Amino acid sequence: QSVLTQPPSVSAAPGQKVTISCSGSSSNIGDNYVSWYQQLPGPAPKVLIYEDNKRPSGIPDRFSGSKSGTSATLGITGLQTGDEADYYCGTWDRSLSAYVFGTGTKVTVL
Amino acid sequence: EVQLVESGGGLVKPGGSLRLSCAASGFTFSSYAMNWVRQAPGKGLEWVSSISVYSTYIYYADSVKGRFTISRDNAKDSLELQMNSLRAEDTAVYYCVRDRIGVAGSNWFDPWGQGTLVTVSS
Secondary structure, X not given: OOOEEOOOEEEEOOOOOEEEEEEOOXXXXXXXXXXXXXXXXXXXXXXXXXXXXXXXXXXXXXEEEEEEOOEEEEEEOOOOHHHOEEEEEEEEEOOOOEEEEEOOEEEEEO | OOEEEEEOOEEEOOOOOEEEEEEEEOOOHHHOOEEEEEEOOOOOEEEEEEEOOOOOOEEEOOOOOOOEEEEEXXXXXXXXXXXXXXXXXXXXXXXXXXXXXXXHHOEXXXXXXXXXXXXXXX
16 A cells, blocks of 8 residues: 555635645655656646656646645646546655655546 | 657466566657556556666565566667566556656656556456
């Protein structure tokens, strides 16, 4: 099972904001940068956020990332129907010598 | 355009073997570490293995250690995953993923291939 814990689902109306938490420990989130991945229905995942809060080119600023201690958060503002997807956090775990993903969160636009 | 194209997936019986390949193009393959990540049907992402640029550092998830072997050929811009002693729980889509390195050794995965399905069933 994953060592990073996310809520199974979050939902909000179009235009609203959602936040997704990712809880870990001192050997993973507390020790390394966090990245976030979006997986739309069908296609492969793609990176949304890297190094806790940086966005690759092409990712709108509606997506933001933050980290505090052993927890990280992904925020999505101005929610759109196209944002309906599964979202995963990820980071390297120093104790496991392994990359670990979060349990995943399904975002639903009401 | 950066592209990663996996191949080699299919149906295999428990205890059998399969070799996955990933053809890379559009970037200098020999400058990037690479990874395999899998996703069982209806489940989340699971990192499987990673290999450094010159194959010096190799890591495996505990779930595949001793059964899977990752390798790369920088001359052919290819990544492979040899999977032995396959189990039903290895059934998944396997993604070939490029490793990106940032400040202070941070890393993230970008881009991902389209994936190849491995089904382990009798």
